[in-house]
Amino acid sequence: MKDSIYRSHVLICTGTGCVSSGAKTLKDSLNEELAANDLSGEIKIVETGCHGFCEKGPIMIVYPEGVFYCEVQSDDVAEIVEEHLLKGRTVERLLFKEPMTEEQIPSYQDIAFYKKQQRIALANCGKIDPEDIDEYIALGGYEAAGKVLTEMDAQEVVDTIKDSGLRGRGGGGFPTGLKWQFAKNSESDKKYLICNADEGDPGAFMDRSILEGDPHRIIEGMLVAAYAIGADEGYVYVRAEYPLAIKRLEKAIEDAEEYGLLGDDIFSSGFNFKLHIKKGAGAFVCGEETALMNSIEGKRGMPTPRPPYPAVRGLWGKPTNINNVETYANIPYIINEGVDKFTAIGTEGSSGTKVFALTGKINNTGLVEVPMGTTLKEVIFEIGGGLGQGKKFKAVQTGGPSGGCLPEDYLDLPIDYDSLLDAGTMMGSGGMVVMDEDSCMVDVARFFLNFTQSESCGKCTPCREGTKRMLEILNRITDGEGKEGDIELLLELGEHIKSTSLCGLGQSAPNPVLSTVRYFRDEYEAHIHDHNCPAGVCSDLAGAYVIDEEACIGCSKCAKVCPVDAISGEIKNPFTIDPDVCIACGACEPECPVDAISQG
């Protein structure tokens, strides 16, 4: 630690998103520029984890003013140093501009994307250097663990978590305190604790961001859980595709060991805890708890029937508690701030906050943490900044590949575990994909089912065969060969797969299909009866394009872009499109200078 005081801290986000948009070279340029201006001793550069606003990366925040710069490139560094760091003038062109109002916002608390958020799990992400244990400690880190280990008995800890109403953030929403109680009650000479950081949902990256941005919070949450259930050994199961998360977690474990926060006799309490990292190969089903434990044991990552539940017979046959990354990230807050403060956030049956990965046809994609009970509308339109290019909202998909799609009528729905289940979808791990009027819901259902079908481990028949048959039917419908009775068949198959599959993968795989049939049945019917895809996505169904001969000026622009050479003609004479060759991709339409092309 350096003793002298820096007058200013420049925080550069080096989360995976910002690194891919150039944060590392940005940091190097800043280092050079500071040295050239003799400012290195006055200004400290801090690498932080993800701010959730990767869309606008690389992100830089300058303290003490707290000015938020986005999309900063190396070329901007000289100006930032000269103007801001030397002369104290904000570089306005790098400030964030609200998409709706075009207003420039200097400080990040005032940006609509952050204003409505409440950060517990992500509290330190983007604020501290994740590779510096002292920064975590400076903000009160490890005090919850210290308090638990030295002042509370195990049952008190379990009761606190029960009273907090915390539910698992990994998908199922099972009450965490109750799960800990089961594991605590199991008598055994050895128990294990697991953190599930497999994060298999396509597009989800909340767990990765927490591990990258605040790894000590996970270690602390696990320490508390291990003490509560009586485990002395733990695993964090991370997919190998998360190299930065693994690197930072490894560093955090090393530093915690050095400080005696992991290892033997922690806080002189007599409690020992050893933590390992296990890298997974990235199969979706390995996120399922029994498959995950098989994978740690070196077996094939396939689920096994429950019961017995992990709390009774888990890893290597010993009682085991398994929770998600975000679940553990909430633990230090609950211990430090108390149950009342936690339950005051959120709704009756779902206390606290939830992190969502907001993606799709929306202006501000990114990671957002909001209190449970926030409405879909607030997340999509206020935090997400609405849909891009003035498009109309059509549906939002929550819960990842096994969740469901909700239509516009549900925009006012307060988001919590139970409200989403009632509406036919689920919380899942927090994926949220926004779709606009150009999305075909049958195609969306087919996309997700295609994912779950290919990730099905093949062990149980309903999931292996059932999802395959459902996918065949969906392919038929989107190819224009849908038959009378297909919808009913999908519903019947879906219900059977849900009720008879071995694990959560099969039990939820039909959800995208069932929910789109429920809310967008007319689109299925249009595909089957009228051989028409209303959104114009399923190209086999879309009508061929035609050229209005009267209007055509024979410029040949359309023919040049046609990917299948369906357009022919002579310059200055009307062109024609061969309807048998046309795939209705629509590429020609915007090219026409006189609007002579339309879909027939």
Add this chain to the structure above:
Amino acid sequence: MKSLAELKELRNKVQKEMKKRDQGTKAEIIVGMGTCGIAAGARDILKAVLAEIEKRDLDVRVTQTGCIGMCEKEPLIDVKLPGKKRITYGNLSEADVQKIITEHVVNGNIVTDLVIARHN
């Protein structure tokens, strides 16, 4: 880590630096760092401010500002205590900086003979 007390002791030690990122209200010293200020020696004034703050272990936010139109009075600094008027001092030497920090920032007494403006 042997005890919670030991952890808290470490926390106090490492906390100081993190206060830079604290957006709460605290005393602020603003150094005029326009081209005019820098020409008149504002860089040395800024360094003197930082040295004095460090010596006295004060929790003060130091920021800079551009030219405020009083170039002939540079180098300038402003002192803003929470809930008080912002005071501008001008024609400063490094010794003046020490005096301003001791008397104004620490003890709350404005150094009248160096003041060139008071703002609301």
